[in-house]
Amino acid sequence: MSTPTRAERANAYAPSEMPRVPVRADALAHDTVLRRFLARAESTPDVAALRALAAGGAAADETITWSEWASAAACVAAALVSDGVRAGDRVAILAGNTPLWPIVDVGALLAGTIVVGLFPTCTAAQADALLGDCGARVLLVDGAAQLAKVSPSDGRRIVSAATWDEWLDGGRRALADEAVAAEIARRARAAAPDDVAGLIYTSGSTGEPKGACVSHEYLLASAESIADALKLVAGDSSLSVLPYAHAAERVFGHYTRIVVGMEAGLVADASRLWEAARTFRPTVFGGLPRLYERARDALLAARAAVPNEARLRWDELLRVGVDRSRLRRAGAAVPADLERAWASLRDVAAAPLASIFGDRMRLATSGGAPLAPDVAEALDAMGVTVLGAYGQTEHLCVAFHRPDDYDFDSVGRPMLGTELRIAADGELLIGRGALTFAGYWGRPEATRDAFTDDGRWLRTGDLARIDERGRLAITGRKKELLALSTGKKVAPLPIEGRLAEHPRVAQAVVFGDGRKHVGALLFLRDGAAADDASLDAHVREVNATLAPHEQVRRWRAVPGELRESAGELTATLKVKRAVVAARHADAVEALFR
Structure with missing residues (x-):
């Protein structure tokens, strides 16, 4: 009988047969991510762990249990070992929010390697630089678009969507080799809490990415700290929408779910987040400020669309809800009559809230950048405490x-x-x-x-x-780094340097902290004409070298150079960003209208 193809299998990311994992949790002496994961797979083998969502952009709905995840991860480990990958080697993943990412992550840890995540939005140049920096022996990509970003390299194997089936089933067959299975078990037993489990790349103030080494101890302690703060339990569930290369999704999401035993709903297409939430119905919703800004706007649009009588109830809910929110934030007791009044009005917002977050959400969290207080207060008034x-x-x-x-x-x-x-x-x-x-x-x-x-x-x-x-x-x-409302981080200095290469530009100052995109003021050399067509062409050329979230969406030319004598530059001619922002506040605001 021939081996089923990926399309013919119910579980598209699993091997054609599910082999036994070659090591058990109780055989591991040290408390590592591996021991926690294996214990979870052994204690709740048939409970859903990962769910790819058609409503979130997956080709089809797909559920993977903890035991299926463990078996697929064992095949990944065997494939790596049989390929000659050694303990401590780096395995990189360039993929979106599909089951491939968590499966490869756990499998690579079983093989004793260090997992490196690359952002799906990275450019070819950025991918090449990071792969060179970490010296990855194996790279796994999940589609043709990602594969086109990488070039063959001596000593690095690339596993693509087209070769995944063959590679994973090769790992399944390798597990039948007692030597391979024994080597995986040996590496898992050898893993120690202070061993580096992964690299999470972050941009510093110079814009040069640095790989932060995170250990098993870091991951477990972080997950436990998150579970303690939010009182998470095994029955909770959350959506996976931020890229796994993002520290928040890697730790607040992926490893916290492993430690707690939560189910993940994987959203491959972030533009379909609300549809995915309605379908998956998470109990915990983790998002970036921009998502909550959109949610607030959608809820206010729902209020505007109803008849006048219902709109009056909306207005009363917001009024009473703001009073309640302010008392709660001050640590004061909410009077019983105020609490009853608020509870009696919540039904007017129930359906719109469920259409955005699903109807089971009990916790909402935000990070990556500050959430505007007016947005947070409006949502809190409607019953969504972020x-x-x-x-x-x-x-x-x-x-x-x-x-x-x-x-x-x-x-x-x-x-x-x-x-x-x-x-x-x-x-x-x-x-x-x-x-x-x-x-x-x-x-x-x-x-x-x-x-x-x-x-x-x-x-x-x-x-x-x-x-x-x-x-x-x-x-x-103190450091030069912008945090967009989308949660993306942007190092402005390299972008400003490129923008200032235009012969008419003396200095460029990039803004975007707490905003949804990047904007720039181009300060022209004394006596230089604006020549918008030339400047626009130059900005486009610079944008072509940047990742999408780094690109300058709006710019404005400002006559005259910045000067130290005016307090706009330091003694070493570095831009005083806060001074420039205050002095040109109207121009800065125009970049984000």
Whole structure:
């Protein structure tokens, strides 16, 4: 009988036969991601773990149980071992939110390798640079568009969607070899908490990506800190919509779901998020500020579309809900009559809320950039309390609001296992511990610079204060890095340097912090004419070299150069971004209208 093709199998990412995993959780002496995952697969083998959603852009609905995930991961491990991949080698993944990502991740960990995620939106040049930096031995891609970004390299195997079936079934056959199975078991048993499990690339203030080394201990401690803050349980579920290469999805999503035992709904097409939420009905909704901005706008549009009588109920819900929200945020008791009035009005918003988030959501979280207080308050009034968080790839679990302890002016209290300190110059420092990264891949000097001289505190580059309630508030940035409302991070300096290469441009200043896209002011050399056609062509040329979220969507020419004498430049001629933003506030606002 011939082997079924991928299209003929119910589980398109599983091998044609499901083999036994060559090691059990109780055989692992150390507490690692592997032991937690295997224990979950052994205790709840038939419970759904991953669900690819047709409503979220998958070719078809597909459910993968914990045991099926474990078996497929074992095949990945065997394929890697039989290919000669050694423990400590890097395995890279360039793929969207499909089952391939979590399956390969666990399989690569079983094989003792280090998993490297590449953003699906990266350019060919960016992919080449990151693959070269980490020295990946194997690269897995999930489609022709991603495959076109990478070029063959000596010593690197590329597994594409077209060769996945053959490669995975080759791993299944390799598992029948006792030597291969024994080697996988040996590597799993050898895994230690301080071993590097993955690299998560982050852009620094210079724009040069650095691979943050995260250990098994980092991943487990972070997941436990998140579960503690949100009181997550095995019956919870969440959507996977941010790329797995993103620190938030990798840790707040993927590894937290493994530790807690939550089901993931995979959204391959982010533009279909609301449709996916209605279908999957998650209990926990994690999003970026831009998603909640859209949700608020959709809810207000629903209010505007109903007859006048219902609209009056909407208005009353918002009025009563804002009063209730302000009391809750202040830590004051909500009077019983106010709570009853609010509860009696919620039905007017029930259907619109369910059409966006599904009808089971009990928790909503936001990170990556600040959520505008007016958006957060409007949603809270309607019954969606969005809990903000703060973290960095180097230490993701810094601060988080709790369901019964939140506001919209801070980023919450420190998370379990995190110690905070404010330096003399106002910089936020984080105590080095289990939740802290192990350093930057191949960059010992950058690693040393990330910490204080005594090595005990991680430098965040952010200015902060801790209020009288113990909540952390971020007040500014020491480092040059923009956080868009979409959660994407943009290093402005390289973009500004390229924009300033035009002969008429003296300086370029890029903006976008808390905004949905990047905009730029181009300060013209003294006496230079604007020549919009030439400048526009130049901006387009620069954009062609950038990832989509980095591209300058709007720009404006401003006559006259920035000057040190005017307080716009430092003594070393670096732009004072805050001064420029304040002095040209109208022009900056015009970039985002």
